[in-house]
Amino acid sequence: MATIKRFEDLESWKNARVFVKEIYQATSNVALQNNFGFQDQIRRASISVMNNIAEGFGRFNNKEFRRFLDISVGSLLEVKSMLYLAEDLKYATPEHAEKLRNDAEKIYFQLLAFIAYLRKNVKS
Template sequence: MATIRRFEDLTCWQTARAVAQDVYRISKAGEMARDFGLVNQIRRAAGSVMDNIAEGFDRGSRGEFVQFLGFAKGSAGEVKSQLYRAFDQNYLDSATFEALCEKVDNNSRLIKGMLTYLSSSAIKGERYQSLQEPEPLYNTNA
């Protein structure tokens, strides 16, 4: 597994960013663009997914990262619910709605995967690196 050094390296953040870009694109056109309340809410929720992943990662502790991933997953659910509202108002056609819902579902699975990984990991986070035992520089059993 590759070492993740920046939140931008996380697949779940990259996918959240792609969803946010799609949300901004679809909310600029047609009747949806005039539904200011829905546009504001869905854009804020989509941005919240990627922002919470970034903030949790940069806080430097596993516990806080897990907490913020939970917030991100909740925001992804909010985006999907708002996509239903947009679809029910005929702002989105079936193909666009289904494609975006699949992207959001995939993003939720990636976030869940990160949560699962972190719950079984011994890594405490960069904040605690000085408290963790250092890796040996060489093998003393040779």
């Protein structure tokens, strides 16, 4: 297993980065421009996922890193919840919303596995 030296090497961060781009693209439609609050919230929550992974990586101990990963998980679930609302409000097709929720689920399980690994194998 390769040593991770930078947050950019983390698969969960890489996937979160792609996910942010997908959320931005999905929320660029005209209907959402009339609901800036929704658009802003889902975008900020998605950004929070990748940024908290990066910020936690830079902390001095793994307990703090796990705390930031927990925040990432919370933000990710917020986005997933908002995707249901996007579907209900017709901001996204059911198929597109489901695809994005599946992408979120993949990141969710990566983060949970990483948190479990840090709890079990890394002392701090």
